[in-house]
Amino acid sequence: MLKPTNLMRALFFISGDTLLSFISLLFAYALRFNFHIPKLYLDNLFKIYLLLLLAKLLFLALFKQYQFTWRYYGLVEAKRLFLALLLAYILSSIILWIFYNYFIPFPRSAIAIDFVLSLVLLSALRLAKRIYLESFVKKGFKTAAIYGISNKTKHLIDAFLSGEWEYKPVVVVDDGRAGSYFNTIKVVSEKEFFNHNLEIETLVIAKDLPPHKLQTITQKTKNLGIKEIKIASLTKDELKDLDIEDLLARKPKDLDKEAIKDFVKDKTVLITGAGGSIGSELVRQCKEYGAKRVVAVEMSEYNLYTLTQEYEDIEAKLCDVTDKEELEPIIQEYKPDIILHAAAYKHVPLAELNPKATVKNNILGTKVVLDLAIAYKVPHFILISTDKAVNPTNIMGASKRVCELYAQNIPSSHTTIAAVRFGNVLGSSGSVIPKFKAQIKKGGPVTVTHPEITRYFMLTSEACQLVLQAGAIAKGREVFILDMGKPVKIVDLAKKMMELYNKEVPIKFIGLRPGEKLFEELLLEGVEEKTRYQSIFIAKATPVDRGWLEEMIAKLLSATSKEEIIHLLKQLVPEFHHTPHTPSQASSHSASHANRSADTSDRSKMHQNLV
Numbered sequence: 001m002l003k004p005t006n007l008m009r010a011l012f013f014i015s016g017d018t019l020l021s022f023i024s025l026l027f028a029y030a031l032r033f034n035f036h037i038p039k040l041y042l043d044n045l046f047k048i049y050l051l052l053l054l055a056k057l058l059f060l061a062l063f064k065q066y067q068f069t070w071r072y073y074g075l076v077e078a079k080r081l082f083l084a085l086l087l088a089y090i091l092s093s094i095i096l097w098i099f100y101n102y103f104i105p106f107p108r109s110a111i112a113i114d115f116v117l118s119l120v121l122l123s124a125l126r127l128a129k130r131i132y133l134e135s136f137v138k139k140g141f142k143t144a145a146i147y148g149i150s151n152k153t154k155h156l157i158d159a160f161l162s163g164e165w166e167y168k169p170v171v172v173v174d175d176g177r178a179g180s181y182f183n184t185i186k187v188v189s190e191k192e193f194f195n196h197n198l199e200i201e202t203l204v205i206a207k208d209l210p211p212h213k214l215q216t217i218t219q220k221t222k223n224l225g226i227k228e229i230k231i232a233s234l235t236k237d238e239l240k241d242l243d244i245e246d247l248l249a250r251k252p253k254d255l256d257k258e259a260i261k262d263f264v265k266d267k268t269v270l271i272t273g274a275g276g277s278i279g280s281e282l283v284r285q286c287k288e289y290g291a292k293r294v295v296a297v298e299m300s301e302y303n304l305y306t307l308t309q310e311y312e313d314i315e316a317k318l319c320d321v322t323d324k325e326e327l328e329p330i331i332q333e334y335k336p337d338i339i340l341h342a343a344a345y346k347h348v349p350l351a352e353l354n355p356k357a358t359v360k361n362n363i364l365g366t367k368v369v370l371d372l373a374i375a376y377k378v379p380h381f382i383l384i385s386t387d388k389a390v391n392p393t394n395i396m397g398a399s400k401r402v403c404e405l406y407a408q409n410i411p412s413s414h415t416t417i418a419a420v421r422f423g424n425v426l427g428s429s430g431s432v433i434p435k436f437k438a439q440i441k442k443g444g445p446v447t448v449t450h451p452e453i454t455r456y457f458m459l460t461s462e463a464c465q466l467v468l469q470a471g472a473i474a475k476g477r478e479v480f481i482l483d484m485g486k487p488v489k490i491v492d493l494a495k496k497m498m499e500l501y502n503k504e505v506p507i508k509f510i511g512l513r514p515g516e517k518l519f520e521e522l523l524l525e526g527v528e529e530k531t532r533y534q535s536i537f538i539a540k541a542t543p544v545d546r547g548w549l550e551e552m553i554a555k556l557l558s559a560t561s562k563e564e565i566i567h568l569l570k571q572l573v574p575e576f577h578h579t580p581h582t583p584s585q586a587s588s589h590s591a592s593h594a595n596r597s598a599d600t601s602d603r604s605k606m607h608q609n610l611v
Contacts, residue, residue: 010066016125017060021053024117025110032110041105048106051095052114055088065126073126081123089115141168142228145193145200147217148207149174149182152232156204157183167202194220202228205242215247218500227502244426244433244497254533255462256469257289263338263380263472265290270336270378272321272369273343274314275303277425278384281464282340283311289468295334297321297343321365324372331372338471339373341366342384344400351396352514352580355565362399364557367406374412382471383407383419385479387456387520390421393579394515398569402553405572408477408541409549418474420467421539422482423456423520432490436497444505446494449512453491454519456484470536479539480531487519514580 029037029045037045060066063084068077089111096103096111141160144167146153157169171193172182178189203221205214221229229242269286273279274296280303286294295315298304308316315334319326321343344362345351351358366383373381385404388397404419426433432455439446463482470480491507498504512518529538549572556568570576 006067013066013125014057017056017122018053020121020125021056021118022049024121025049025052025114028110028114028117029107031113032107041107044103044106047103048111051103052088052092052111055092056085056118059084059088059091073129077126078123081126082119085115085119085122141166142201143168143170143199144202144204145169145171145173145198145226146204146206146232147173148205148209149177149187150207152206153182156206156232157185167204170200171198194224200224200226202226202230204230204232206232211247214242218242218247222499229500242500244493244500247496247500254535255465256472256533259472260285260465260468261289263468266292267337268293268295268334269338269340270295270297270331270334271340271342272297272365273341274298275300275307276342277460278464279342280307281460282342282467283307283314285461285464285468287311293334295330295336297327297330299343321369322360324368327368328372331376331378335376336378338380338382339369339378340382340384340467340471341369343369344384346386346396348388348394348396348515349513351399352394355395355562356560358395359399359556359559359565362396363402363406363553366403367553370407370410370417374410374415377414379414379416380471380474381407381415381417382467382474383417384467385419385421387421387423387484388517390520392573392576393517395565395569395578396515398573398576401573401576402556402569404479405542405544405549406553408479409544409546411546412476416474416476418471418476419479420470420482421479422458422463422466423484424458425460425463426457432493436494440498440501440503440505445508446498446505447508447510448491448494449510449516450518451491451509452489452518453512453516454487454489456487456520458482458484466535469533473531473533473536477541479541481537481539483535483537515578517579
């Protein structure tokens, strides 16, 4: 019965207000009559008290003075208390004036005194817990510096003062306010902070910083001997550790949320592969941007179940996209406005081991979904592609390039068809990031395929937003390419993660895996176009004869051996140079890729210049 609930809290404060209101009125009378209240006035005191109490309780309830968290009672709530009491006394004064004969005699000045006393006493009751907690802060805290002044900064300091945060803010770092104080805590410049050892145990980032700035701050912090770096939020959750994703985030400056909203809002969106890393994020983004209905098509029962636990109102459909008879009734029933085709096998080594399954799932799956989209006049179709489709060296990349070719060359008068190509997304299934995290946590070794291997990275959320943004500007037959920034050397990534997690473990080079490239490419030289967004480019269409393309795809789908599949893929994708690496070939592969490395480096520089 003593468990703190909203009802119990409201009853407590109503009882407190009732008692304190009587005490304040009695004391107001006492002050008015120099502590000798005439009996004539004392007889009417209870009438005045009931009037004032009822008016107070009414307005206090209207101003949410019984619906707050006690320990966080602050300035906003105090303002509401003042307004509630002011209106309560105005109403009481009007009633006293109208029914003057009923309430006389009563001292009018005592009513004014009571207003001031009530404000003090009722405020004191509501602030009591916060004052207590801030006066007796728990011991055993860590000293912390807060980087940046924002709403989060105030939240962090309040959390410490209320006893809820285990970090004691010692200093705030902000160049714009250096030399001043923030909630009694000194503000210093970045230069002053990093040039002096202030015996700080933790640095808390309290404002949004671009990745390059975060990397600089991280390095300086480590040099200062501060090993713990946290990211603040405006929630009451624990601080988030600074993670490698924060340092690699792209944060595109030209993200056009209005264009995405116009593209998605009030539309029915069908997403294939909805249970995967990209698919599930597309579900989230479509929900966020106001899609009328999201149809989640997924072959994995577990992935679809997991998705429905987070989004209960989606239309969850267990379906194999390579089976036209399964998918067609779904498109017939829901009549989607947009189809986002994310279903694909993406793991390069597994695709090398299972070429037939990869070709079927990736190429046939795309063909079935796209043919149905055209047949049922779906307004928009977007194919999720990959950087591995550029100059592919593996079966997975070559299969996705065939998908792009099909999307670019199939005729369509009612469906706007586009593909979006990007690199690795951070934290996705099969990504190197969670793998490295687990290996570092275990004590190593961290397994890297090759000392020179590089990859492009982007946050899943950023990639999916840009996919939708590209879809909004598609006119048909484009392959959009997302700006992934500069490629990251994987061995440097591993070292950065060890530094970030304060744990050094050995690195073991295991050799390139089957079909794996040293350097991924996003743009083909000489075939780039700009869009109105700096983060999105267009690769010009590659026209091929549709009849020949259909015939080759049919042969590819009926092929039984890996050799035959590779042979047909090479005919379809002339730039496909299959490189079936094994660990023993890693050292020899480095030399064979020397020229390729230089070419890719040139393309990367060209790409940066274009941006």
